[in-house]
Amino acid sequence: MGKRQSKPRCNSSKYREEETKCPSLPEAALRDQPAHTDAVASVASLAHDQCVSGGKDKAVVVCNWHRGNVVRRFWGHEHEVTKVGCLAELGFLFSASRDRTVKMWGLSSGALEEARCFSGHELVVSGLAVSPAFPRLCTGSRDNSVCTWDLETGACLQRVAISRNVVTHLCWVPGEPYVTQTSEDKTIRIWDTRELQVAHLFPAKKQIQTSCDVSPDGRYCLSTSSGFGHEGGEATLWDLRQVKGRVREFWGHAQTASSCIFLPQGLASFPEIVTASHDGTVKVWSLETGACLSTAFLDGALSSLAACGKATFLCGSSTPWIHLMRVRSAKGPELQQVAKF
Numbered sequence: 591m592g593k594r595q596s597k598p599r600c601n602s603s604k605y606r607e608e609e610t611k612c613p614s615l616p617e618a619a620l621r622d623q624p625a626h627t628d629a630v631a632s633v634a635s636l637a638h639d640q641c642v643s644g645g646k647d648k649a650v651v652v653c654n655w656h657r658g659n660v661v662r663r664f665w666g667h668e669h670e671v672t673k674v675g676c677l678a679e680l681g682f683l684f685s686a687s688r689d690r691t692v693k694m695w696g697l698s699s700g701a702l703e704e705a706r707c708f709s710g711h712e713l714v715v716s717g718l719a720v721s722p723a724f725p726r727l728c729t730g731s732r733d734n735s736v737c738t739w740d741l742e743t744g745a746c747l748q749r750v751a752i753s754r755n756v757v758t759h760l761c762w763v764p765g766e767p768y769v770t771q772t773s774e775d776k777t778i779r780i781w782d783t784r785e786l787q788v789a790h791l792f793p794a795k796k797q798i799q800t801s802c803d804v805s806p807d808g809r810y811c812l813s814t815s816s817g818f819g820h821e822g823g824e825a826t827l828w829d830l831r832q833v834k835g836r837v838r839e840f841w842g843h844a845q846t847a848s849s850c851i852f853l854p855q856g857l858a859s860f861p862e863i864v865t866a867s868h869d870g871t872v873k874v875w876s877l878e879t880g881a882c883l884s885t886a887f888l889d890g891a892l893s894s895l896a897a898c899g900k901a902t903f904l905c906g907s908s909t910p911w912i913h914l915m916r917v918r919s920a921k922g923p924e925l926q927q928v929a930k931f
Contacts, residue, residue: 747786
Protein backbone atom coordinates (compact mmCIF):
# COMPACT_ATOMS: atom_id res chain seq x y z
CA MET A 591 0.00 0.00 0.00
CA GLY A 592 2.02 2.86 -1.32
CA LYS A 593 5.35 1.08 -0.92
CA ARG A 594 7.68 0.42 -3.80
CA GLN A 595 7.43 -2.79 -5.71
CA SER A 596 9.88 -5.66 -5.52
CA LYS A 597 9.93 -9.33 -6.39
CA PRO A 598 9.16 -11.92 -3.71
CA ARG A 599 12.02 -13.65 -1.86
CA CYS A 600 12.21 -16.67 -1.79
CA ASN A 601 -2.86 -32.78 33.06
CA SER A 602 -0.15 -34.65 31.42
CA SER A 603 -0.59 -38.14 30.02
CA LYS A 604 1.60 -41.10 29.16
CA TYR A 605 2.96 -41.25 25.66
CA ARG A 606 3.79 -44.02 23.33
CA GLU A 607 6.46 -43.59 20.71
CA GLU A 608 5.75 -43.57 17.02
CA GLU A 609 8.26 -45.04 14.62
CA THR A 610 9.59 -41.69 13.43
CA LYS A 611 11.58 -39.32 15.62
CA CYS A 612 12.59 -35.73 15.08
CA PRO A 613 15.99 -34.92 16.58
CA SER A 614 15.23 -31.33 17.62
CA LEU A 615 11.98 -32.27 19.38
CA PRO A 616 11.19 -34.62 22.26
CA GLU A 617 10.19 -38.11 21.23
CA ALA A 618 7.32 -38.05 18.78
CA ALA A 619 4.20 -38.83 20.75
CA LEU A 620 0.58 -39.80 20.49
CA ARG A 621 -1.62 -39.06 23.48
CA ASP A 622 -4.12 -41.64 24.65
CA GLN A 623 -6.84 -38.96 24.52
CA PRO A 624 -7.03 -35.94 22.22
CA ALA A 625 -7.20 -32.38 23.55
CA HIS A 626 -10.77 -32.01 22.28
CA THR A 627 -13.81 -34.28 22.17
CA ASP A 628 -14.97 -33.10 18.75
CA ALA A 629 -13.66 -31.38 15.63
CA VAL A 630 -10.98 -28.71 16.00
CA ALA A 631 -11.96 -25.54 14.15
CA SER A 632 -9.03 -23.26 14.92
CA VAL A 633 -5.53 -23.37 16.40
CA ALA A 634 -3.04 -20.60 17.23
CA SER A 635 0.48 -20.58 18.61
CA LEU A 636 1.44 -19.10 22.00
CA ALA A 637 4.80 -18.45 23.61
CA HIS A 638 6.73 -21.09 25.60
CA ASP A 639 5.83 -24.13 23.48
CA GLN A 640 2.10 -23.65 23.98
CA CYS A 641 -0.88 -23.38 21.67
CA VAL A 642 -4.56 -22.57 21.99
CA SER A 643 -7.37 -24.29 20.10
CA GLY A 644 -11.15 -24.28 19.88
CA GLY A 645 -13.81 -26.35 18.21
CA LYS A 646 -17.19 -28.03 18.22
CA ASP A 647 -16.96 -29.13 21.86
CA LYS A 648 -17.23 -25.41 22.85
CA ALA A 649 -13.93 -25.59 24.76
CA VAL A 650 -10.93 -23.28 24.51
CA VAL A 651 -7.90 -25.47 25.25
CA VAL A 652 -4.30 -24.50 25.98
CA CYS A 653 -1.78 -27.29 25.31
CA ASN A 654 1.96 -27.68 25.50
CA TRP A 655 2.64 -28.82 21.93
CA HIS A 656 6.17 -29.87 22.86
CA ARG A 657 4.83 -32.44 25.35
CA GLY A 658 1.28 -32.88 24.05
CA ASN A 659 -0.45 -32.29 27.40
CA VAL A 660 -3.42 -30.05 28.22
CA VAL A 661 -2.36 -27.06 30.34
CA ARG A 662 -5.71 -25.33 30.81
CA ARG A 663 -9.25 -25.60 29.56
CA PHE A 664 -11.73 -22.72 29.40
CA TRP A 665 -15.51 -23.06 29.19
CA GLY A 666 -18.10 -20.37 28.59
CA HIS A 667 -19.33 -20.40 25.01
CA GLU A 668 -22.87 -21.62 24.36
CA HIS A 669 -22.03 -22.91 20.89
CA GLU A 670 -18.96 -24.14 19.06
CA VAL A 671 -15.78 -22.08 18.88
CA THR A 672 -14.96 -20.87 15.37
CA LYS A 673 -11.68 -18.94 15.77
CA VAL A 674 -8.98 -18.45 18.40
CA GLY A 675 -6.22 -15.88 18.76
CA CYS A 676 -3.90 -14.47 21.37
CA LEU A 677 -1.94 -11.52 22.67
CA ALA A 678 0.78 -13.56 24.32
CA GLU A 679 2.69 -10.44 25.33
CA LEU A 680 -0.28 -9.27 27.41
CA GLY A 681 -1.30 -12.74 28.58
CA PHE A 682 -4.71 -12.87 26.88
CA LEU A 683 -6.48 -15.40 24.68
CA PHE A 684 -9.47 -14.73 22.45
CA SER A 685 -12.16 -17.05 21.13
CA ALA A 686 -14.95 -16.41 18.64
CA SER A 687 -18.08 -18.53 18.51
CA ARG A 688 -21.33 -19.37 16.82
CA ASP A 689 -22.99 -17.87 19.89
CA ARG A 690 -22.20 -14.47 18.26
CA THR A 691 -19.68 -13.41 20.92
CA VAL A 692 -15.93 -13.15 21.35
CA LYS A 693 -14.49 -13.90 24.78
CA MET A 694 -11.16 -12.79 26.24
CA TRP A 695 -9.42 -15.12 28.71
CA GLY A 696 -6.57 -14.38 31.09
CA LEU A 697 -3.72 -16.77 30.44
CA SER A 698 -1.58 -15.72 33.42
CA SER A 699 -4.25 -14.83 36.00
CA GLY A 700 -5.21 -18.41 36.87
CA ALA A 701 -8.91 -17.59 36.51
CA LEU A 702 -11.02 -19.94 34.42
CA GLU A 703 -13.79 -17.38 33.84
CA GLU A 704 -13.77 -15.00 30.92
CA ALA A 705 -12.04 -11.66 31.49
CA ARG A 706 -14.20 -9.85 28.94
CA CYS A 707 -17.05 -10.57 26.53
CA PHE A 708 -17.45 -8.71 23.25
CA SER A 709 -21.07 -8.88 22.14
CA GLY A 710 -22.76 -7.15 19.23
CA HIS A 711 -22.60 -9.28 16.09
CA GLU A 712 -25.94 -10.56 14.81
CA LEU A 713 -24.65 -13.87 13.41
CA VAL A 714 -21.75 -16.27 13.98
CA VAL A 715 -18.38 -14.57 14.51
CA SER A 716 -16.17 -15.98 11.75
CA GLY A 717 -13.09 -13.73 11.92
CA LEU A 718 -10.82 -12.59 14.74
CA ALA A 719 -7.54 -10.66 14.71
CA VAL A 720 -5.42 -8.99 17.40
CA SER A 721 -2.07 -7.21 17.29
CA PRO A 722 0.41 -6.32 20.06
CA ALA A 723 1.29 -3.13 18.17
CA PHE A 724 -2.34 -1.97 18.14
CA PRO A 725 -4.00 -3.26 21.33
CA ARG A 726 -7.51 -3.58 20.01
CA LEU A 727 -9.62 -6.44 18.77
CA CYS A 728 -10.94 -6.73 15.22
CA THR A 729 -13.76 -9.15 14.44
CA GLY A 730 -15.82 -10.17 11.44
CA SER A 731 -19.08 -12.05 11.08
CA ARG A 732 -21.50 -13.71 8.73
CA ASP A 733 -23.69 -10.64 9.34
CA ASN A 734 -21.49 -8.87 6.73
CA SER A 735 -19.86 -6.62 9.32
CA VAL A 736 -16.36 -5.92 10.63
CA CYS A 737 -15.94 -4.38 14.11
CA THR A 738 -13.15 -3.03 16.28
CA TRP A 739 -13.33 -3.25 20.07
CA ASP A 740 -11.74 -1.65 23.14
CA LEU A 741 -9.88 -4.37 25.05
CA GLU A 742 -10.28 -2.67 28.44
CA THR A 743 -14.00 -1.92 28.34
CA GLY A 744 -15.32 -4.39 25.77
CA ALA A 745 -17.06 -1.54 23.94
CA CYS A 746 -17.49 -1.62 20.19
CA LEU A 747 -15.45 1.25 18.76
CA GLN A 748 -16.47 1.00 15.12
CA ARG A 749 -18.72 -1.16 12.97
CA VAL A 750 -18.91 -1.28 9.18
CA ALA A 751 -21.25 -3.55 7.21
CA ILE A 752 -20.83 -4.20 3.48
CA SER A 753 -23.48 -6.03 1.47
CA ARG A 754 -22.57 -9.68 0.74
CA ASN A 755 -19.34 -9.39 2.74
CA VAL A 756 -19.68 -12.68 4.64
CA VAL A 757 -16.38 -12.69 6.55
CA THR A 758 -14.42 -15.96 6.54
CA HIS A 759 -11.10 -14.90 8.11
CA LEU A 760 -9.12 -11.92 9.42
CA CYS A 761 -5.36 -11.46 9.81
CA TRP A 762 -3.41 -8.46 11.10
CA VAL A 763 -0.52 -7.05 9.05
CA PRO A 764 2.49 -7.15 11.42
CA GLY A 765 3.37 -3.73 12.83
CA GLU A 766 0.74 -1.93 10.73
CA PRO A 767 -2.81 -0.68 11.42
CA TYR A 768 -4.10 -2.88 8.58
CA VAL A 769 -6.14 -6.08 8.69
CA THR A 770 -6.58 -8.45 5.75
CA GLN A 771 -9.99 -10.07 5.32
CA THR A 772 -11.31 -12.89 3.14
CA SER A 773 -14.97 -13.20 2.21
CA GLU A 774 -17.60 -15.39 0.64
CA ASP A 775 -17.99 -12.67 -2.00
CA LYS A 776 -14.65 -14.03 -3.36
CA THR A 777 -12.61 -10.91 -2.51
CA ILE A 778 -9.72 -9.98 -0.24
CA ARG A 779 -10.08 -6.63 1.51
CA ILE A 780 -7.44 -4.63 3.35
CA TRP A 781 -8.96 -2.64 6.23
CA ASP A 782 -7.40 0.44 7.83
CA THR A 783 -8.44 -0.05 11.47
CA ARG A 784 -7.78 3.58 12.43
CA GLU A 785 -10.99 4.71 10.74
CA LEU A 786 -12.22 1.21 9.89
CA GLN A 787 -12.46 1.72 6.18
CA VAL A 788 -11.43 -0.41 3.22
CA ALA A 789 -7.98 0.73 2.12
CA HIS A 790 -7.76 -1.70 -0.80
CA LEU A 791 -9.82 -4.38 -2.53
CA PHE A 792 -7.99 -7.00 -4.60
CA PRO A 793 -9.64 -8.33 -7.79
CA ALA A 794 -12.27 -10.96 -7.03
CA LYS A 795 -11.37 -14.62 -7.45
CA LYS A 796 -13.63 -17.28 -8.99
CA GLN A 797 -14.19 -19.09 -5.68
CA ILE A 798 -15.04 -18.17 -2.09
CA GLN A 799 -11.95 -17.03 -0.22
CA THR A 800 -11.67 -19.12 2.95
CA SER A 801 -8.60 -17.89 4.86
CA CYS A 802 -5.59 -15.59 4.72
CA ASP A 803 -2.18 -14.99 6.27
CA VAL A 804 0.39 -12.20 6.02
CA SER A 805 4.14 -12.70 5.72
CA PRO A 806 6.19 -11.73 8.78
CA ASP A 807 7.68 -8.76 6.90
CA GLY A 808 4.20 -7.50 5.99
CA ARG A 809 4.88 -7.56 2.24
CA TYR A 810 2.67 -10.40 1.07
CA CYS A 811 -0.75 -11.84 1.75
CA LEU A 812 -1.70 -15.44 1.05
CA SER A 813 -5.32 -16.47 0.58
CA THR A 814 -7.06 -19.81 -0.03
CA SER A 815 -10.08 -20.74 -2.13
CA SER A 816 -13.00 -23.11 -1.82
CA GLY A 817 -13.17 -25.96 -4.28
CA PHE A 818 -14.37 -29.45 -5.12
CA GLY A 819 -13.30 -32.16 -7.55
CA HIS A 820 -10.04 -30.39 -8.43
CA GLU A 821 -11.95 -27.23 -9.35
CA GLY A 822 -10.71 -24.31 -7.23
CA GLY A 823 -8.92 -25.10 -3.99
CA GLU A 824 -5.90 -22.97 -4.92
CA ALA A 825 -3.86 -20.58 -2.78
CA THR A 826 -2.99 -17.12 -4.10
CA LEU A 827 -0.02 -14.91 -3.22
CA TRP A 828 -0.76 -11.17 -3.22
CA ASP A 829 1.68 -8.25 -3.09
CA LEU A 830 0.33 -5.74 -0.56
CA ARG A 831 2.26 -2.92 -2.28
CA GLN A 832 0.63 -3.27 -5.68
CA VAL A 833 -2.82 -2.27 -6.90
CA LYS A 834 -3.64 -5.54 -8.64
CA GLY A 835 -1.29 -7.43 -6.41
CA ARG A 836 -1.56 -11.06 -7.59
CA VAL A 837 1.92 -12.64 -7.76
CA ARG A 838 1.16 -16.33 -8.36
CA GLU A 839 -1.17 -19.19 -7.58
CA PHE A 840 -0.55 -22.57 -5.98
CA TRP A 841 -2.62 -25.43 -7.43
CA GLY A 842 -2.91 -29.04 -6.26
CA HIS A 843 -5.63 -29.50 -3.65
CA ALA A 844 -8.65 -31.56 -4.75
CA GLN A 845 -11.08 -29.77 -2.44
CA THR A 846 -11.38 -26.52 -0.48
CA ALA A 847 -8.09 -25.10 0.75
CA SER A 848 -9.10 -24.16 4.27
CA SER A 849 -5.99 -22.59 5.78
CA CYS A 850 -2.58 -21.18 4.90
CA ILE A 851 0.53 -19.90 6.68
CA PHE A 852 3.94 -18.44 5.98
CA LEU A 853 6.65 -20.30 7.81
CA PRO A 854 8.82 -17.99 9.97
CA GLN A 855 11.57 -16.02 8.27
CA GLY A 856 15.18 -17.03 8.63
CA LEU A 857 14.57 -20.51 7.21
CA ALA A 858 16.18 -20.01 3.82
CA SER A 859 16.73 -23.74 3.35
CA PHE A 860 13.03 -24.45 3.90
CA PRO A 861 9.93 -23.77 1.81
CA GLU A 862 7.97 -20.78 3.01
CA ILE A 863 4.28 -21.55 2.42
CA VAL A 864 2.03 -24.26 3.85
CA THR A 865 -1.62 -24.96 2.99
CA ALA A 866 -4.22 -27.38 4.36
CA SER A 867 -7.34 -28.71 2.70
CA HIS A 868 -10.64 -30.50 3.23
CA ASP A 869 -9.14 -33.26 1.07
CA GLY A 870 -6.99 -34.24 4.09
CA THR A 871 -3.68 -33.03 2.68
CA VAL A 872 -1.10 -30.56 3.89
CA LYS A 873 1.17 -29.15 1.21
CA VAL A 874 4.45 -27.23 1.32
CA TRP A 875 5.14 -24.87 -1.57
CA SER A 876 8.04 -22.94 -3.03
CA LEU A 877 7.33 -19.25 -2.67
CA GLU A 878 9.55 -18.47 -5.63
CA THR A 879 8.22 -20.95 -8.21
CA GLY A 880 4.80 -22.02 -6.89
CA ALA A 881 5.81 -25.69 -7.08
CA CYS A 882 4.48 -28.17 -4.52
CA LEU A 883 7.53 -29.60 -2.72
CA SER A 884 5.93 -32.05 -0.29
CA THR A 885 2.51 -33.44 0.65
CA ALA A 886 1.32 -35.16 3.83
CA PHE A 887 -1.95 -37.05 4.24
CA LEU A 888 -3.82 -36.70 7.54
CA ASP A 889 -7.17 -37.89 8.90
CA GLY A 890 -10.29 -35.83 8.34
CA ALA A 891 -10.96 -32.53 6.64
CA LEU A 892 -8.21 -30.11 7.71
CA SER A 893 -9.33 -26.81 9.18
CA SER A 894 -6.53 -24.64 10.58
CA LEU A 895 -2.76 -24.11 10.57
CA ALA A 896 -0.43 -22.28 12.97
CA ALA A 897 3.36 -21.91 12.83
CA CYS A 898 4.89 -22.77 16.21
CA GLY A 899 8.66 -23.02 15.70
CA LYS A 900 11.42 -23.34 13.15
CA ALA A 901 9.94 -25.37 10.30
CA THR A 902 7.31 -26.66 12.75
CA PHE A 903 3.56 -26.06 12.67
CA LEU A 904 0.22 -27.25 14.03
CA CYS A 905 -2.79 -28.50 12.09
CA GLY A 906 -6.39 -28.88 13.28
CA SER A 907 -8.97 -31.10 11.61
CA SER A 908 -12.52 -32.43 11.67
CA THR A 909 -11.23 -35.05 14.13
CA PRO A 910 -10.55 -34.15 17.81
CA TRP A 911 -6.78 -34.32 17.21
CA ILE A 912 -4.20 -31.60 16.70
CA HIS A 913 -1.25 -32.63 14.53
CA LEU A 914 2.30 -31.40 15.10
CA MET A 915 4.06 -31.27 11.74
CA ARG A 916 7.63 -30.55 10.71
CA VAL A 917 9.39 -29.79 7.43
CA ARG A 918 12.62 -31.76 7.19
CA SER A 919 15.26 -30.94 4.59
CA ALA A 920 17.97 -33.60 4.94
CA LYS A 921 16.99 -35.15 1.59
CA GLY A 922 14.97 -32.25 0.23
CA PRO A 923 11.82 -30.77 1.77
CA GLU A 924 9.73 -33.47 3.44
CA LEU A 925 6.61 -33.08 5.56
CA GLN A 926 6.44 -35.29 8.62
CA GLN A 927 3.96 -35.73 11.45
CA VAL A 928 5.97 -35.91 14.68
CA ALA A 929 3.15 -35.80 17.24
CA LYS A 930 -0.61 -35.90 17.64
CA PHE A 931 -2.51 -34.72 20.70
